[in-house]
Amino acid sequence: MTKLSVNINKIATLRNARGGDVPNVVDAARNIESFGAEGITVHPRPDERHIRYADVKELKPILNTEFNIEGKPIQQFIDLVFDANPAQVTLVPDAEDAITSNAGWDTIKHKDFLKEVIGAFKAKGIRTSIFVDPDIKMVEGAAETGTDRIELYTESYAVGYAEDNLNAVKPYAECAILAHKLGLGVNAGHDLSLTNLKYFKENVPHLAEVSIGHALISEALYHGLEKTIQEYLKLLK
Template identity: 75%
Template sequence: MTKLSVNINKLATLRNARGGNMPNLITAAQDIEGFGAQGITIHPRPDERHIKYQDARELKGIVSTEYNIEGNPVQKFIDLVLQVQPTQVTLVPDAEDAITSNAGWDTIKHKDFLSEVIQTFKAKDIRTSIFVDPDPKMVEGAVATGTDRIELYTESYAVAYAQGNKNGVKPFKEAALKAQEVGLGLNAGHDLSLDNIKFFKQEVPGLLEVSIGHALICESLYLGLENVINMYLERLK
């Protein structure tokens, strides 16, 4: 079964909108795990507009499943991850002012930089993953960095699926097969939802973990958080 890691950034956005502590991220993370999710993901940004760096520190003592911290490896982020030592760090090349992640790494162009950062994290026994587009060349490039896994950037699949084009999954299947060939673990995330997750899971081999936040929280407004998590788990079997 593919593991479900729930990204709680949107809960932090809702909390920050009022400046208090509602919803409480600690309670939410515990509840999400209690409902069956196998991981918690956060993506702190330098401006802390949703997840705050202190949230990352406090969640370390709470999350009992896999704890995944995503972000652009600027020095502030590197220092945070080394301090917190989560289960996994996912490196994402997003600009500071980006609303959300919008591209994967060029693992060939940035090989030396990624290799250095990954060695730093692996020295602390933190599993590493690189956010990449579904391009076999980028998958091959990731191997040379020493990363443990890649995370496929799935927005193009979600857009194609919503338009009725199931062929949009083909590049992801090819990238997944390449990952298996070169010995990389495979994660995926971005715009995956209850509508498109089952087909993606069926078509993409070797999928270890998906990270889902925005869609899951939106769906939960209508269907309830516990119910939605179990709906995802059923589709990921």
């Protein structure tokens, strides 16, 4: 069974556009959980342009589902994760000028760094996941870092889905099969939507969790948040 974790960054982006506290991210997270989502994802960045570090601290005590914190493991982020003690931390190699995540880790080049960071998180009992491109070598490299899971970066699948869904999904299926053989859990995220998720789920085995934010919140503008979440859950189950 694949879990749905809802990324609430876009709700924070909307709040920040006007200042103040509307919409309230804590209330939104409570509602998302009550509508059936099995996790909440946040991705704080150093400039706090959407989720703020203070939001993470407010969210932790009120959540009843899995809390997943994504981000680049700079010291400020590491300290935040230690303080919040989430169920999962997902390591993302964010470029400082990136609008959103746009690449996975080179797990071979950065193996020693990742091993050190992952070891520190696992010593605190926090499950770790590494954001990776659908590349066999990067999956093999991830296995050598000691991570618990990988998160497959699905933008290329989303882009290719409309033109050639079979070839678009093929590298993801291959990476998921290999990851499972190597003892890694498999997550996925980025540009998954109500349009393309069903095919991805049907063709990528061992999928433990998807993290979806931008598309889900955008679709909720038309269908409502509760109905949209229920539609995602139907596709996953």
